[in-house]
Amino acid sequence: MRIFKLLLFAFLFGQSYHEETKFIEEFFKKIEIHTLRNGLRLVLVNQTHSPTFAGVISVKVGSVDESDGKKGISHFLEHMAFKGTSEIGTTDFETEKKLLDRLWKLESKLMRLDISDNERQELKEIRRKLRELWRTEEFQAKLADLGGIDINATTSADFTKYFGRFPSEALVEWAELEVKRLTDLVPRQFFEERRVILEERAMRIENNPLGKMLEFFTFISYEKHPYRYPVIGYRKDLESLTPRDLLDFHSQFYFGKNMAVVLIGDISKKDLLRVISHFEKIPSNPRVPQVIQTSNIPQIETRFKNHREIVKNFGTKAILVGFKKNVYPEIEDLCASLIARLLFDDKYGLVYKNLVQTRQLIASVTYSELPGVRYPNVILVYMPVLKDQSVQGVTKEFWHLIENELYSAVTPENIELFKGLILADVARIFENRLELAEWLSESVLLYNSPFEIQKIIEKFLKLDAGELNACARSIFRKENSLVLISEK
Amino acid sequence: MKRILTIVLIAFFGCFSFRALKHKDVYIVHDPALLMKRLVLVGKVNVPSELAPIIPLYNAVITESGTASYTADQVKNTLKKYAAKFDFSLSEDGRLAAGFSCFSHGFSEVTRIFLEIIKSSNFDSDTVEMKKKILCENLRRNLEKPFNMALIAVKHFLFSDDRILNCDTLLKFDRQDLIKFHNSLHFLDFRIITNFENFDENTLLTHIKKKYGNQIGDSAKPTLNQSVVIWIWGPFDQYSTVLAAQSENLLSPKRYALRLFSSIISEDFDSLVFKKIRSELGLAYVADAGWLADFKTGTIYLAVQHSADKLEEVLRIGFEIFHDVKSGAFDYSLLGNVIKREKRKLSFEKERLFAFYVERSLKEVFGLPWNDQDLFLQFLANQDHKTLVKKIGDVISLSRTSPFVLVVIGKEDPYPTLLKTFGPLFSQYRFVKARFDENFRLLY
Numbered sequence: 001m002r003i004f005k006l007l008l009f010a011f012l013f014g015q016s017y018h019e020e021t022k023f024i025e026e027f028f029k030k031i032e033i034h035t036l037r038n039g040l041r042l043v044l045v046n047q048t049h050s051p052t053f054a055g056v057i058s059v060k061v062g063s064v065d066e067s068d069g070k071k072g073i074s075h076f077l078e079h080m081a082f083k084g085t086s087e088i089g090t091t092d093f094e095t096e097k098k099l100l101d102r103l104w105k106l107e108s109k110l111m112r113l114d115i116s117d118n119e120r121q122e123l124k125e126i127r128r129k130l131r132e133l134w135r136t137e138e139f140q141a142k143l144a145d146l147g148g149i150d151i152n153a154t155t156s157a158d159f160t161k162y163f164g165r166f167p168s169e170a171l172v173e174w175a176e177l178e179v180k181r182l183t184d185l186v187p188r189q190f191f192e193e194r195r196v197i198l199e200e201r202a203m204r205i206e207n208n209p210l211g212k213m214l215e216f217f218t219f220i221s222y223e224k225h226p227y228r229y230p231v232i233g234y235r236k237d238l239e240s241l242t243p244r245d246l247l248d249f250h251s252q253f254y255f256g257k258n259m260a261v262v263l264i265g266d267i268s269k270k271d272l273l274r275v276i277s278h279f280e281k282i283p284s285n286p287r288v289p290q291v292i293q294t295s296n297i298p299q300i301e302t303r304f305k306n307h308r309e310i311v312k313n314f315g316t317k318a319i320l321v322g323f324k325k326n327v328y329p330e331i332e333d334l335c336a337s338l339i340a341r342l343l344f345d346d347k348y349g350l351v352y353k354n355l356v357q358t359r360q361l362i363a364s365v366t367y368s369e370l371p372g373v374r375y376p377n378v379i380l381v382y383m384p385v386l387k388d389q390s391v392q393g394v395t396k397e398f399w400h401l402i403e404n405e406l407y408s409a410v411t412p413e414n415i416e417l418f419k420g421l422i423l424a425d426v427a428r429i430f431e432n433r434l435e436l437a438e439w440l441s442e443s444v445l446l447y448n449s450p451f452e453i454q455k456i457i458e459k460f461l462k463l464d465a466g467e468l469n470a471c472a473r474s475i476f477r478k479e480n481s482l483v484l485i486s487e488k
Numbered sequence: 489m490k491r492i493l494t495i496v497l498i499a500f501f502g503c504f505s506f507r508a509l510k511h512k513d514v515y516i517v518h519d520p521a522l523l524m525k526r527l528v529l530v531g532k533v534n535v536p537s538e539l540a541p542i543i544p545l546y547n548a549v550i551t552e553s554g555t556a557s558y559t560a561d562q563v564k565n566t567l568k569k570y571a572a573k574f575d576f577s578l579s580e581d582g583r584l585a586a587g588f589s590c591f592s593h594g595f596s597e598v599t600r601i602f603l604e605i606i607k608s609s610n611f612d613s614d615t616v617e618m619k620k621k622i623l624c625e626n627l628r629r630n631l632e633k634p635f636n637m638a639l640i641a642v643k644h645f646l647f648s649d650d651r652i653l654n655c656d657t658l659l660k661f662d663r664q665d666l667i668k669f670h671n672s673l674h675f676l677d678f679r680i681i682t683n684f685e686n687f688d689e690n691t692l693l694t695h696i697k698k699k700y701g702n703q704i705g706d707s708a709k710p711t712l713n714q715s716v717v718i719w720i721w722g723p724f725d726q727y728s729t730v731l732a733a734q735s736e737n738l739l740s741p742k743r744y745a746l747r748l749f750s751s752i753i754s755e756d757f758d759s760l761v762f763k764k765i766r767s768e769l770g771l772a773y774v775a776d777a778g779w780l781a782d783f784k785t786g787t788i789y790l791a792v793q794h795s796a797d798k799l800e801e802v803l804r805i806g807f808e809i810f811h812d813v814k815s816g817a818f819d820y821s822l823l824g825n826v827i828k829r830e831k832r833k834l835s836f837e838k839e840r841l842f843a844f845y846v847e848r849s850l851k852e853v854f855g856l857p858w859n860d861q862d863l864f865l866q867f868l869a870n871q872d873h874k875t876l877v878k879k880i881g882d883v884i885s886l887s888r889t890s891p892f893v894l895v896v897i898g899k900e901d902p903y904p905t906l907l908k909t910f911g912p913l914f915s916q917y918r919f920v921k922a923r924f925d926e927n928f929r930l931l932y
Contacts, residue, residue, distance in 0.1 A: 052835045052839045131768070144829055196766055196770050384625065424590075430523055
């Protein structure tokens with residue numbers, strides 16, 4: 001185990017952050033890592049002040065791993081993981097299985113408009129029989145019966161995560177349930193859920209001006225790389241996906257070596273052994289060869305090459321600006337985080353101070369890192385423009401500000417203040433078990449260790465004015481950016 | 489430092505909490521999960537109804553416009569120095585939750601500023617003008633968010649509330665209005681919750697107690713006597729539909745029955761609305777329902793975002809679910825699930841001790857007992873399912889024949905579908921075509 005370098009904090013900040021850094025140091029001392037026989041990494045942090053735990057299961061699969069024509073499949077699969085198993089969600093799986101096979105064939109014929117009247121009638125009858133067999137939301141009910149809260153799942157470009165908070169006494173049952181759905185997923189109610197996902201897409205993107213704008217921006221940010229596609233997928237692809245596609249995709253990515261489990265809370269040693277025995281039931285390797293090998297795609301070259309400003313209306317008055325950057329372990333990533341905060345913080349940043357507070361040209365400024373963190377990405381800045389302002393005019397003012405005042409803003413005093421702000425954000429994450437468990441699981445899947453977070457904090461605090469100035473000059477310049485302007 | 493409080497140390501499941509017993513004003517809560525230091529002031533504040541539209545501006549300006557002794561920039565620089573975050577939220581029903589988190593070494597200085605803000609925020613004109621513009625822009629951007637529009641329209645029609653904030657009203661407020669509003673506010677009761685031990689309670693309490701006063705009576709909310717169906721045009725293919733009826737507020741003696749109703753109808757994934765509308769029929773991604781209440785008003789509602797051709801089905805099923813629950817025609821095992829889950833959830837109170845104290849203190853200042861959650865569990869445990877079902881039935885106020893408000897937002901005129909859905913009943917309803925203009929005024 002690495003020793004957390006508390007002295008470094010003390011050196012940088014005097015004794016100011018002693019209490020906060022001591023907490024973090026103690027936290028890392030408590031980390032246990034178990035690499036199971038199937039390659040799954042289980043990270044455990046014992047915190048006994050409450051008889052509860054937060055559990056996160058992360059799978060290194062997201063929209064970046066999807067092949068053409070199947071965009072949205074990882075998110076679809078995440079939805080289907082709540083539909084139960086061969087034992088949960090049905091009263092008679094043997095009968096259901098036969099009906100499902102026939103249902104999928106007939107639904108496929110219906111989609112191709114190649115279905116006879118008799119088959120139509122048969123389809124109706126099968127649906128009726130299945131509805132009688134299904135025990136809708138039984139899996140979810142079992143999780144809730146454990147006393148769980150915040151039970152949910154998310155899919156991003158890089159990861160799919162299943163998580164919740166539970167009473168400690170429910171740990172073993174939780175692990176058993178989770179492993180069942182990870183190994184014995186039955187895509188029942190597939191067609192109903194597809195309609196749900198299409199409604200989700202309608203809500204998040206098609207009926208949301210900013211959603212449409214972001215989808216377009218991400219698409220033009222990458223010329224070839226799969227980061228260009230939306231996590232929720234395209235309507236056309238979603239409509240053509242089949243239950244078989246989901247099962248194949250599941251077999252390609254849901255295996256031990258591609259997963260990490262993080263548990264933070266009050267966990268007994270005795271229970272831990274049983275939890276491990278459950279998670280060891282997950283296969284070690286993919287059962288079907290992976291279709292897409294993103295690691296083989298040349299990364300940086302696939303993003304936008306030259307600066308462009310695109311004007312296109314999405315039903316909103318806003319500007320998106322993206323700056324290309326590398327991702328950790330490149331030190332540029334850490335530099336970019338600090339400079340981005342210094343520029344675009346929604347309270348203290350240079351852009352807020354000038355364009356929101358003083359000149360009142362935009363309503364706010366926010367930024368994030370998109371689409372993911374596994375491959376070189378983009379720092380995306382969003383600025384909603386005030387009604388009486390010209391969007392193009394505000395864009396010019398934005399560049400004027402960046403080009404003239406960025407370097408003078410990167411002062412040693414500012415650097416220390418913004419390091420403090422980011423350290424406070426880190427401290428606030430450490431106060432939230434679920435958020436922290438997610439972060440640790442990403443660290444395991446990206447860098448093979450939860451302790452990389454310590455190294456990141458350490459390297460971040462070491463950044464000096466010289467490095468930061470160089471980083472500001474290479475990343476936050478017009479030539480390295482892509483701009484999307486929506487005038488109305 | 490001299491402590492004015494009688495502090496009693498109580499063991500609390502492995503960590504220690506100090507609770508003030510004599511004055512009941514300050515809780516010092518040792519929450520081992522917290523790194524940052526926090527102080528939260530929760531209060532019951534009188535809010536004159538006619539001044540309610542100024543609240544969003546007040547919330548936005550009060551922490552950012554300096555005080556008698558600190559300029560706005562000085563405040564900002566101090567907060568930045570200690571990575572402090574202020575949160576200030578006053579709501580129309582008189583709930584105040586204000587406080588901050590910061591690094592421990594900045595606690596005293598940040599507290600000083602916080603107290604100054606409570607006592608004498610400056611409301612400087614420049615900040616007021618800037619925040620007005622930003623708030624107005626945010627109001628306009630609600631036009632891109634159909635659910636926000638629907639909820640605002642529901643409030644307007646359900647409670648005959650014509651105080652909806654729009655840009656015209658907002659832009660007329662000035663610094664003097666804010667100062668007048670601030671001076672008119674006073675605490676009817678308050679609590680302070682902190683995880684920092686060594687601070688000057690005397691100063692803190694003195695500052696806050698200066699703002700004590702008497703309650704100003706609030707006029708009763710008008711009763712809806714006819715169902716109203718509102719279509720608001722918006723450039724959306726998907727409909728945002730909200731169906732709502734008046735209900736009890738958070739202080740009601742019927743609150744436990746309403747909480748139970750909310751749990752079985754929508755709280756979990758296996759609850760009735762989610763299971764039927766989303767999982768079984770795939771009609772929507774967002775399908776929510778339940779009891780929504782503050783300390784003044786309460787609403788029973790169903791909210792769904794769905795494609796336009798599913799409006800009839802969504803409403804039919806929605807009304808059916810309410811009807812079935814009212815008449816007891818649902819699977820009673822849901823009640824057992826709620827009881828089991830609520831009991832097990834008690835474990836989490838120790839996981840977020842600080843938040844738990846804030847939540848309970850806020851309820852306490854409004855007159856709810858500290859052990860309200862335990863009383864809810866007793867309510868669940870001490871009655872058989874049949875009695876619980878009857879109690880739920882008694883609190884459901886939403887049906888086709890009792891007054892409700894239905895708001896549908898979307899491109900297509902829903903009138904023909906609604907006519908079909910409600911049949912002859914529709915002639916008894918008031919039908920309204922409305923729209924929000926670019927200044928976010930609701931016109932109809």
